[in-house]
Amino acid sequence: MLLLECLKIFLARIADVSLGTFRTVLCVKGKSIEPFFIAFFEVLIWYVVAREALNSTQNTFYIAGSYALGYATGTYIGSLLSKLLIKGVVGVQIVLKENNEKLIKKLRKIGYAVSVIELKNDYEGKNKDMLFIEVNSKKLKELTKIVKEFDEKAFIVVNDTKLIQNGFIK
Numbered sequence: 001m002l003l004l005e006c007l008k009i010f011l012a013r014i015a016d017v018s019l020g021t022f023r024t025v026l027c028v029k030g031k032s033i034e035p036f037f038i039a040f041f042e043v044l045i046w047y048v049v050a051r052e053a054l055n056s057t058q059n060t061f062y063i064a065g066s067y068a069l070g071y072a073t074g075t076y077i078g079s080l081l082s083k084l085l086i087k088g089v090v091g092v093q094i095v096l097k098e099n100n101e102k103l104i105k106k107l108r109k110i111g112y113a114v115s116v117i118e119l120k121n122d123y124e125g126k127n128k129d130m131l132f133i134e135v136n137s138k139k140l141k142e143l144t145k146i147v148k149e150f151d152e153k154a155f156i157v158v159n160d161t162k163l164i165q166n167g168f169i170k
Helices: 002-028 033-054 061-085 101-109 137-150
Strands: 089-095 115-119 128-136 155-160
Touching: 002 033, 002 061, 033 061, 089 137, 101 128, 101 137, 128 137, 137 155
Parallel strands: none
Antiparallel strands: 089 128, 089 155, 115 128
């Protein structure tokens, strides 16, 4: 009986916290309708499981442990689901150690839209290129791997993109 109650609390916490994590990511991405419905079910599940845990006749650490472990597991699963299900676009700024036309040509050849700004006289007195690329977040790992092949010390900054109008994204 205790094992079944702990399992029920654990699984319910996974469900509500995963929904909460997913809802938060959608809000950050600028969505509003989907998070509204997700929040309803998230809090409904939370209310039922919290009431069950607090009113349990089993006065043991196992109930509290199941509740806490479900929360932690739900956070992990929610973050994995968010990465898998939410497609996003990120802005990537890359400062190269030095000007590198070969890298820029390769990126453009394989389909990345690359904007280049020449940076003059850095702290060492050198000229460098800064690349601006908007890319689907699923392609980020591929992009950084290519950049690192050409410039091991490239400085890379990635930001979520909220709005895109016109242009081209791989």
